[in-house]
Amino acid sequence: MSQVDALFPPLRQVADSQAVAAIEHLVREAPDRALHRVNALAFAKDNGVDEEQAIAAFLHATRLGLFEMSWNVLCPACGGVLDAGTSLKSINRAEYRCAFCAIGYEPNLDEIVEVTFTVSPRLRQIAGHDPNGLPIWEYCRQMFWSSGVALPENLESVVEEITLEALELPPGEKAILSLQLPEKFVIIFDPVTHATQFIDVKGAAARERQSLSLVFDHAMAASEPVELHPGPVRLSLENHRDVRLLPTVWVADERLNDLVARRRPYLTAKRLLTNQTFRDLHRTDMLDVDQRLKITSMTFLFTDLRGSTELYDRIGDLAAYDLVRAHFRVLSESVVAEAGAVVKTIGDAVMATFPTPQQAIAAAFRMREGMRRLNKEQQREDLYLKIGIHEGPCLAVTLNDRQDYFGQTVNVAARVQGVADARAICATGSVIDDPQSSRLLKTVGVRPEPHSTVLRGISDEMTIYEIP
Structure with missing residues (x-):
C-alpha cells in the first residue's frame, strides 16, 4: 500500500470530498513544483473547488501531517519572499527590507504575509524539500517568488532573455565573470541571500575593461548603486556564506517589470486568522x-x-x-x-x-x-x-x-x-x-x-x- 493510500482516508473523514479528491490527484500526478508552496486559492480555482473548502482541506491535511504550512513575508513590489517560517510566531521583526526593490516594510497581516502548503516528505519526496539542489530558475520560482506571482510555465526562457549571466557559486568559492554591459540599468542579484547590487550603466562606451568586486556575506544586504560605462566589465564574486548561492546579472527593463507584475490572489494571514477551521485546529500557530x-x-x-x-x-x-x-x-x-x-x-x-x-x-x-x-x-x-x-x-x-x-x-x-x-x-x-x-x-x-x-x-x- 502506498503512502497516499494509507494517509488519505483520515482526511476524507474530516474534509470536503471534492477538495480531498483534488488534493489526492495533486499528490499522485502533479510535478514536484506544483506541490511546493501551494497557493490554496489558485488550487481551488484550477480544480473547481470552493475556496473555503480548499483552505479547510489543506488545514486538515496539515494537522494530519500530510502537508506543511509556511508563513511567508512578501515584498508587495516584486512579490519576493523576504522571510519564511513554519508559524506565525516567526514574524518577529519591526521591518522587513527587500534589497531587490530597495524598500522596507512594516509587517502587516493583510497583504504582506501569505500562507502556503507544501507536501510532507512522508507523503511524497519532491525537489523543493532540498532547495540547495534546485536549478537556479526553479529556485527562483519555488523559493524566491511568492505564490501570488503568476509565473509563466516557460519561466526559464523568459528570464534568460533579460539575463546577462547566471551561475552557481558554492560555499567559500570565488568566480570571475567577463561581461559586456549594455547601456541600461543592471542588477546583480542573489535569490538565496537577497543580496543586491544596482549598476547604472550610462555614458560613453568604456575603452578599457572595468572591474567590480562583490562579497556575499550578509543576508538581505543591499549595496549603494554604482555607475559604470557600457562595454566590458570584469566581475569578481566571492561567496563567504556556508550555502550555495545563485548570483544572476539581469537587465532591469520593462521585461523584468512585466514578469513580476503578473499577480494572482493568494491566501493572506489575515484571511486565515478569520477562518474557523484554522482557529479550531491550529491554536499552536497563534x-x-x-x-x-x-x-x-x-x-x-x-x-x-x-x-x-x-x-x-x-x-x-x-x-x-x-x-x-x-x-x-x-x-x-x-x-x-x-x-x-x-x-x-x-x-x-x-x-x-x-x-x-x-x-x-x-x-x-x-x-x-x-x-x-x-x-x-x-x-x-x-x-x-x-x-x-x-x-x-x-x-x-x-x-x-x-x-x-x-x-x-x-x-x-x-x-x-x-x-x-x-x-x-x-x-x-x-x-x-x-x-x-x-x-x-x-x-x-x-x-x-x-x-x-x-x-x-x-x-x-x-x-x-x-x-x-
Whole structure:
C-alpha cells in the first residue's frame, strides 16, 4: 500500500470530498513544483473547488501531517519572499527590507504575509524539500517568488532573455565573470541571500575593461548603486556564506517589470486568522504573548441576546441553557458560512471577525433569519438578537492563551452593538460605504437608515446606520 493510500482516508473523514479528491490527484500526478508552496486559492480555482473548502482541506491535511504550512513575508513590489517560517510566531521583526526593490516594510497581516502548503516528505519526496539542489530558475520560482506571482510555465526562457549571466557559486568559492554591459540599468542579484547590487550603466562606451568586486556575506544586504560605462566589465564574486548561492546579472527593463507584475490572489494571514477551521485546529500557530501584528482592515461583528437574563428566570436554567446553546449554533453556522471566525463568546454574546464588511453583513442577515427560524421552532417570540458591525485597523494579539484583537476598532464595534435595538443590525459608515457591502444591500433591497449618536467611551459623535 502506498503512502497516499494509507494517509488519505483520515482526511476524507474530516474534509470536503471534492477538495480531498483534488488534493489526492495533486499528490499522485502533479510535478514536484506544483506541490511546493501551494497557493490554496489558485488550487481551488484550477480544480473547481470552493475556496473555503480548499483552505479547510489543506488545514486538515496539515494537522494530519500530510502537508506543511509556511508563513511567508512578501515584498508587495516584486512579490519576493523576504522571510519564511513554519508559524506565525516567526514574524518577529519591526521591518522587513527587500534589497531587490530597495524598500522596507512594516509587517502587516493583510497583504504582506501569505500562507502556503507544501507536501510532507512522508507523503511524497519532491525537489523543493532540498532547495540547495534546485536549478537556479526553479529556485527562483519555488523559493524566491511568492505564490501570488503568476509565473509563466516557460519561466526559464523568459528570464534568460533579460539575463546577462547566471551561475552557481558554492560555499567559500570565488568566480570571475567577463561581461559586456549594455547601456541600461543592471542588477546583480542573489535569490538565496537577497543580496543586491544596482549598476547604472550610462555614458560613453568604456575603452578599457572595468572591474567590480562583490562579497556575499550578509543576508538581505543591499549595496549603494554604482555607475559604470557600457562595454566590458570584469566581475569578481566571492561567496563567504556556508550555502550555495545563485548570483544572476539581469537587465532591469520593462521585461523584468512585466514578469513580476503578473499577480494572482493568494491566501493572506489575515484571511486565515478569520477562518474557523484554522482557529479550531491550529491554536499552536497563534501569536506569542508579546507579539503585536498590525492588520490594516478587519471587520468585527458583535452580538447580544436580548432578555437572556429574564429568560433564565422565566423558564428555568436548564431550558434556557438549551435555548442559548441553540442560539450559539445558529450564530456559529452563520459566521462560518461567510468565511468568518468566532473569536470568543462573552456570556450570551459573540465576537466574530470577517475579512470584509460585506461578509459580516451577509452573516448578520443569516443570523437574523436563523433566529427567526429558532423562535418558530420553539414556538416563542422572545429570542431577539442585537448586532453591531464595524471595520478598521487593529492589532492581532494573544490574550488569555487565545488569539484575539485589540484596538479602537474593536471597542467601536462593541459599542455599536450596544446601541442596537432588538432584531436590529447596526453598522458604521466604513461598513456601509464599502462597495461590496453597498452592492449586497442594494441586491436585497435594503436601505440603511443613518442616526447620529455618541457611543459610550468614544468622544466624537458618530453616524450609525440601522439595517432594517
